[in-house]
Each structure stands twice: as C-alpha cells, then as structure tokens.
Amino acid sequence: MAITPWTDEPATSKTPKLALHITELRTAVEAARAAYSPPSGGWTPWTNVPLTTSTPALATHVSEMRTAIQQLWAEKILGTIPAWTERGGAGPTAGTPAYATDISDIRYWFNLFESDGIAPPRVFWGVDSLELTNFLVPNGSGGYMDFYDWVKQKAGDVPPAFWGRYFGGPGNLTASEIQYIHGKGCKVALIYNATDLADHMEGGVLEGIQDALAAIALADNLHPPKTVALFANIEAAFHPTAAWMRGWATAMNRDQRFAGSGGFYGHTGNTNFTVPYCAAVAAIPDIMRYNYLWGAGFQGTDTCGFAADHPDWDPYLPGCNDMNIGVWQFAIHCYKAISPSIAEADEDLATDVGLSLMW
16 A cells, blocks of 8 residues: 655654644545544544634644544554654643644554555655755846755755765865754764775775775764764765675774764665675675764656655665665756756655664
C-alpha cells in the first residue's frame, strides 16, 4: 500500500499546527475505515467539524486521532500504539495546543498502519548545493532574494529541514553562513569537497587518513558538535579504492571528535562506489558499522518538484551496510536561478538517523 504523504513534512516547532494537518489526517483515516466494519461502539468521532483555517491543532484533536488509529491497528492486529514522543510518553493535556511532535507521531502511526506494521523510515525533505544559501538571486520582479528563500518558494513554500553544504573546496561553507542557515530553523549537513583535488582517492590507506585529517582540521574551524558527521564527496566519475575508504573511516573513528567513522556521499548504484565500499566493509566491519552513507542515484525518474511531491524512501542499496544510508539525493539540478551564473540545488531526503548526523 502506498504511504500517505503529509503537508509541511516534517512538522517543526516553527510550523504552525493548522487545521490542515488534522483535516488531512482525518481524511486519510476515514478512507482507511471504508475497508472495515465499524467496531463495537463505532468509529471515533471528530471534535470541531469542520476545522477552520484559524483553528490550531489542540490536544483533543490529536488524542482522538490516536484513538482512531488504534482502532485501525486493531483491524490488522498490530498491537498497541507506542507512547507519545514528548512529555515522557504521556498524552497532551486537554485544552492545550498540540506539539509539532504530536502531529509527527500520529502521522507516523498511521503510516505504520498502511505498511502493515513494517516501519517505513520517517523522512525529512532537504536540499544540498554548491551555492551559498544567502547568495542573492533575481526574484523575478526586478529585485533580489536569498537563494534559500528562492528554493523555499520554488519548493511550494516549504522550508527545508536540512541543507547540505560543502567545505574544503569551491563554494566553501563559512561560520556566518551556518549562523544564517540555523536562523532559518534549518540543519546543516557537512560535505568535504577537497577529496578530488589530488589523486588521493585512487591511493591507499595513508591517503585516506590524510584526507580525513585535513577534513577534520577544516571542520574544527567551524566548531560543529561531536554528533555531526563529515561526508566525503565521491562523485560518480571518481574511482576510490577500498584502501582509501578504510583510511578515511579509520581516521574518523580514531579522532572521536565527529560522529562515528565519518561518512561518504556516493552513488550507491554505481560499481565505482559500491565495489570498493563493500570491500572496505568486509575488511574492517567493526569500524565501518559506524560509517554512514549519503546515497545518490535515482530508482525511478529524476524529477525536481515541490517538496511535498518527494518520492518514497527508495535509495539504491550497495549490498552491504545498507542500514547506514541516512540521506538520499533523489533529484539534481533543481530550483535554478541565474545571477549571473546558474545557482541550483539538489533534492534530498534524510531519515531520523541521517538528520541526527547534521548540525
């Protein structure tokens, strides 16, 4: 069964919890109910019908939605819905506004019903770009606007949950830009972009260690927290060796100033990447289990569009360490603006794990 997409995905503390969120959940639940006979006592009724555009999502709305979804879970014998994420697992207090997390919880529970209890990854829409997020581009009305705002507008007025930016090469990320991105309520993903400036990737373990140490030194200047992963940029035409990958992961793992054993941005459907990567996993599994992937490649059509129209999570799997794909680039060359050169961003999805590796 297809998984229902949601408006304003993900809901964040800066996302107004509007009637639309509850109304679309009610519509999805009512459609699902059509396949079953009502339980004893009937289906859970709705409070405030219809909701208006000025009605916030209240505790009573999300609490009755939880009950309604539990009824659907019972039809598929899926057990008991987990505890709420916020408030130590307790439900929201009557008469209070719901949290954005409450909206995300009930969406997730309904998606679990649709997938027969097989947890689909919770995904967050974002982008990556070589261009600076605060670069000025024409707004189409004779003025200018920041590239961030341009992308948000073209994506259906949806703010990205994260923005991947490069450091160590062209389009270098700076501390002031990080402050700008954070001011938008957006996370920053760090991609090291100097790995192709020499033939290091075609070298051995020592070259991999040297590249990792260079990335760590540059990242230290930006002062990210320890939970942030540094992704090495490996384009489709590059030919990294398994030894170089082992060197990168080993140095990252030993340094302990960044998440796990680092990460790789790579085309996980391309043998240039997957053959050496899986060889590295086989050689040092205890280290590579903490190495994360930003997969690139398109299972279907590479289509740019509104954020709400993103595909289901479906990256190419390399055949090893598959669970460690936390970010997926599913479309490239999107949201183009000319000022005077072309500025563009690629579209990505991140799981909860992928988002946790960002700043």
